[in-house]
Amino acid sequence: MDWKSKLVGGLAVCGVGLSVACSAPAAQPVQSPQSRPLAAAGEPTSEPLTERSEPTVQAVPALAATAEPAPQATPQPLRPALMLLVSGLQRPVGLAHAGDPSLLYVLEQPGRVRVIRDGQLLERPFLDLTDRVGARANEQGLLGIAFAPDFAQSRKVFLNYTDRRGDTVIAGFLASPDGLTADPASEWTVLRIDQPYANHNGGQIAFGPDGMLYIGMGDGGSGGDPQNFAQNRASLLGKMLRIDVSASSPSAPYRIPPDNPDFGAQARPELWAIGLRNPWRFSFDRLTGDLYIADVGQNRFEEINFQPAGSRGGQNYGWRLREGFERFAGESAEPLTDPIWQYGREEGCSVTGGYVYRGSGLPDLFGAYLYGDYCAGTIWALQRGEDGVWRNRVVLRTELRISSFGEDAAGELYVIDHQGAVYRLVGQPT
Numbered sequence: 001m002d003w004k005s006k007l008v009g010g011l012a013v014c015g016v017g018l019s020v021a022c023s024a025p026a027a028q029p030v031q032s033p034q035s036r037p038l039a040a041a042g043e044p045t046s047e048p049l050t051e052r053s054e055p056t057v058q059a060v061p062a063l064a065a066t067a068e069p070a071p072q073a074t075p076q077p078l079r080p081a082l083m084l085l086v087s088g089l090q091r092p093v094g095l096a097h098a099g100d101p102s103l104l105y106v107l108e109q110p111g112r113v114r115v116i117r118d119g120q121l122l123e124r125p126f127l128d129l130t131d132r133v134g135a136r137a138n139e140q141g142l143l144g145i146a147f148a149p150d151f152a153q154s155r156k157v158f159l160n161y162t163d164r165r166g167d168t169v170i171a172g173f174l175a176s177p178d179g180l181t182a183d184p185a186s187e188w189t190v191l192r193i194d195q196p197y198a199n200h201n202g203g204q205i206a207f208g209p210d211g212m213l214y215i216g217m218g219d220g221g222s223g224g225d226p227q228n229f230a231q232n233r234a235s236l237l238g239k240m241l242r243i244d245v246s247a248s249s250p251s252a253p254y255r256i257p258p259d260n261p262d263f264g265a266q267a268r269p270e271l272w273a274i275g276l277r278n279p280w281r282f283s284f285d286r287l288t289g290d291l292y293i294a295d296v297g298q299n300r301f302e303e304i305n306f307q308p309a310g311s312r313g314g315q316n317y318g319w320r321l322r323e324g325f326e327r328f329a330g331e332s333a334e335p336l337t338d339p340i341w342q343y344g345r346e347e348g349c350s351v352t353g354g355y356v357y358r359g360s361g362l363p364d365l366f367g368a369y370l371y372g373d374y375c376a377g378t379i380w381a382l383q384r385g386e387d388g389v390w391r392n393r394v395v396l397r398t399e400l401r402i403s404s405f406g407e408d409a410a411g412e413l414y415v416i417d418h419q420g421a422v423y424r425l426v427g428q429p430t
């Protein structure tokens with residue numbers, strides 16, 4: 001099928017600003033975002049944020065812009081579309097909220113957290129860590145953010161970045177009462193993890209419904225996990241970690257939750273699940289607490305993994321014994337948790353995990369897990385039917401470099417284009 005025709009049929013790029021209805025004329029060209037060539041990683045592989053080429057975001061002609069809205073006799077069916085929210089960002093890789101519906105926070109990979117207030121990108125960053133963030137390689141930089149569950153009182157926010165040596169740092173910061181800035185000098189280190197290679201540094205950090213901080217760690221890098229970190233219980237690499245930062249301070253950065261699973265005498269107590277390759281993005285369903293982990297594949301398969309709410313942890317998601325459902329290296333002596341979905345190179349090359357949609361703008365997608373592919377630009381919805389079978393469908397085909405998804409306080413979703421823009425997923429009348 002012709003790519004362009006699919007694109008025009010599936011994607012509408014609407015005007016700037018949340019107040020502009022998607023059916024309004026959208027002739028405004030999308031500003032070509034700043035898209036810096038990424039430095040060569042110097043590593044055998046570097047999947048999640050690899051640039052294949054430098055396509056530009058193209059403004060799609062407005063779809064039959066009508067001057068007069070149709071009479072609202074019956075609810076119109078809505079189809080998903082993307083509305084440009086802000087552009088001009090430097091390699092954005094994440095978006096989060098802290099409970100205030102007027103504020104969104106965007107991660108710029110070189111080391112800044114930017115603020116979008118009421119749909120406008122503020123000039124002054126929330127936090128500028130470019131003096132300590134190392135972002136020379138594709139998968140390095142400021143990668144994750146999580147506001148404390150008690151942020152309204154504690155003002156604590158946690159960030160995940162690679163430092164000038166390329167090692168992972170999870171650190172806490174204190175924000176101002178208005179939520180518009182945080183003090184770079186307030187940093188305290190929660191956890192530091194040596195990184196043997198420039199790629200596969202994970203990225204996501206998120207609080208679970210249990211109030212614990214979950215950290216998705218990549219296998220350290222190179223290709224094929226040459227030192228077998230993901231299956232090594234004595235290493236924090238290639239794992240999902242779970243720590244308690246509810247009383248985090250410089251002198252007592254974190255505690256081990258007493259109900260973390262037991263991976264044996266030699267295991268690190270921070271482990272929650274093992275056998276992950278590069279869980280760049282994971283999320284909890286805000287309604288059910290189910291956990292979705294998108295694990296970037298090696299050569300053949302991109303994975304979506306699922307952990308039901310109430311799980312006690314302890315899963316082994318298989319890497320490097322398996323890639324997707326297939327054997328990769330070695331044999332397993334224990335049960336492995338297969339993904340609920342995988343796709344191969346005909347669909348894309350680097351999965352970007354998203355969120356279960358719990359907003360109100362697109363009722364048809366309510367309860368579906370939305371995710372995408374960095375290389376292909378496709379956005380899918382994965383949902384389990386009442387018969388227990390997971391079904392996957394295309395939501396949109398785009399030309400975006402989808403580095404991440406984000407969720408606002410109301411549960412509406414955003415798509416982050418690594419080339420410099422944030423889009424809001426909206427419902428457009430058909």
Ligand SMILES: [Ca+2]
Pocket residue numbers: 195196197198199200201218219220221
């Ligand atoms: Ca690494």
Ligand SMILES: [Ca+2]
Pocket residue numbers: 275295303317318319322323324337338339
């Ligand atoms: Ca797996």
